[in-house]
Amino acid sequence: MQLIRQLRQEIRQLPHKYINPASLQFRLTLEIVILSTLGLSSVGIWTSWKMQQILIATHTQNVEYIAARFPRDVELYSEMLPIAAGLQKTINNVSVPGLLIWVKSPDNHLLAQSADLDSAFTATTELMSLAEMPLKPQVYQVRDRYLVLYEGTVTVKGKALGKVYMAQDVTADQHELISAIRSLTIVCLLAMVGMMMAMTIRIRRSLQPLQEMSQMAGIISADDLKEAKLQLRHAPSEVKELAQTFNMMLSRLSDSWEQQRQFVSNVSHELRTPLTIVYGYLQSLLRRSTNLNDYQREALETATSEADRTIGLLQDLLNLARADSGYMQFHLEPLVLNNLVLEVVGMTEKFSSRSLTVNAKKQIEVIADRDRLKQVLINIIDNAVKYSELNQPITIDLESSDRQAIIRVSDRGVGIPLQDQSRIFERFYRVDEARARFAGEEQSGGHGLGLAIVKTLLEGMDGQITVQSKPGEGSTFTIVLPMR
Incomplete structure (x- = not known):
């Protein structure tokens, strides 16, 4: 119901005087006006x-x-x-x-x-x-x-x-x-203007159900499929039949999406346990075996790495499935953002040998889940390290504005093409091969879920993330969180 009210509010705010030559409303109005003009002119x-x-x-x-x-x-x-x-x-x-x-x-x-x-x-x-x-x-x-x-x-x-x-x-x-002909001409012109206005209003009202359907199709998301129902009371029977078919399609999509999420969750859960066991045995074998040749040791290390990567992928899928189903729990509490950022920066510098700069003019407290936010920061900072040269600086700026905390992670790496910036937060979406080769994703096994999880976690904490980037000049990821 909330989606329907939002949809109707957006439709009321549409600019009614906007003229679109390609729209059905404009074409019908123009054709009827032309026919009416020809008819009245002929009569006159x-x-x-x-x-x-x-x-x-x-x-x-x-x-x-x-x-x-x-x-x-x-x-x-x-x-x-x-x-x-x-x-x-x-x-x-x-x-x-x-x-x-x-x-x-x-x-x-x-x-x-x-x-x-x-x-x-x-x-x-x-x-x-x-x-x-x-x-x-x-x-x-x-x-x-x-x-x-x-x-x-x-x-x-x-x-x-x-x-x-x-x-x-x-x-x-x-x-x-x-004089009579002039009066007749004026009457015909006034009649044409009146007919044009009346037909425009009538056509607009007749096409309003189609506009509602178009707007709903444009703003609907997977989470709204269950509640998204188009209710038409004063529409022609043909449009009502189309609306009923549209609602039936939404219902089928909702069922299919729910089955897909359940399948992903079940598969991720069932495969994670045996893979964890396999991973443990592989690590134990590498540690305890002393009579392995170089080829055997390399094979075991590769298998261990792939098992670890697959377990990470399954964990990401499981987290997304839980978020989609509403089962992901967030423990929101006040925390000092500066301390958490410094902790993540210290971890990154230790394992990557990279120097990162943190700029903060004051201490900032936010309302967030510490573990989830830490996961977000690790992912974003890890991307900045991965997609920039060793001698290029990485800066993290902490600011506050209008009761919101702002985190900007900037690098001077390869950047992201404009056509990819609107899609990098989609699941399984990966940028072009040149960026992947720079980061060594063929070896590291990137699977395009990291930023999707970041976006999901931030939305669960009432936050959001955006990106600004230019190829060859670097990228800036901006995270916004509510302050205490």
């Missing part, structure tokens, strides 16, 4: 076109009606008046507000026109030139006016008098249409 364009066509059709029908009666009226007035007078009389009779009419002869002479054509329209010449072009059922813009144009033929008694041109002024209606 079609609506605008349809409204324009309705405007054109409404005014075109009115003009066509007037154009259909225009020849009859001309023929009627021509029986009583001259042709020019009949044309003008007809124009005056059929004119309505906003409608401009003019008639031209076949030789392009103006025969008659609306009385207010010149006064109402400042671009009369431009209008007449436009009307003589092939016309389409659409709204034409001339200067600041919008017009629907029409062209027809005028015949009297079977004789063509010329062509009649009509221009219906729809400026006011066109302005209203443009």
Whole structure:
């Protein structure tokens, strides 16, 4: 349950405004926004076109009606008046507000026109030139006016008098249409923004269970396998099925990990006793035998060394198995760190003939298990000796900060490559062959468990360990422990 609460807290703290083009949430949102934009744009364009066509059709029908009666009226007035007078009389009779009419002869002479054509329209010449072009059922813009144009033929008694041109002024209606289209565009944009925000929130909530699963898979450890359960209440059925499968997988992994730890513990325990007996007999044989030749003595020494190494490996495995199972006991007590460090340094100088420097400005007391901490210091200092030349200095600095004791073990040895620094505390992980050859691990039998045990022991005492290193310049291991 504690893992689940920690997971949910981390998810709440994620930056929701972070945009990741490779994420499923970003792609779904982008695709839906694009489709919605295309859909709303298509609807808006079609609506605008349809409204324009309705405007054109409404005014075109009115003009066509007037154009259909225009020849009859001309023929009627021509029986009583001259042709020019009949044309003008007809124009005056059929004119309505906003409608401009003019008639031209076949030789392009103006025969008659609306009385207010010149006064109402400042671009009369431009209008007449436009009307003589092939016309389409659409709204034409001339200067600041919008017009629907029409062209027809005028015949009297079977004789063509010329062509009649009509221009219906729809400026006011066109302005209203443009205003409506702008309003429609704004509404569509607001709708798209609202839909995008709503879809982003909805998609984020729908994918939240997958994010929880991803976060849990990223932070889960072997110790959390039993308690790690993903609980989804308001998720789709497909995601719930995936979560159930995920929980079943965690359960199987937990069982497998427990069986593995139990197997390692049993094997280590069962093999350690006979190997210890073998080791004892080999040592006794070496001490008491006086008639061995050089070859036999070398063989016995090699067997004794390998037995001792194997016993150490089994002891390390047994310690790790106990730590994983929670059976490793720590006797935490106040102790003076300076004294323990000096003790370990003295032992190292005695057996390695190396000179080590301890820097401490004051006496530091910590809460730790003396034997476990001594094992940690021996391991770290032994590594510094092993991976540095005889003439290179090794320093141990003791400091304190914020109720924490800090131990820094620094050497000027071969160093650790950057790609290996994050993994050297893993079990059975060994750095590259060049570092191993420098330390003579082919002969010494390093098995990659030392630093893993150090990390496990320190965590059991509420401590931690980190490393900083550069190849060819050396390494610094930093141990942090709680102070008294």
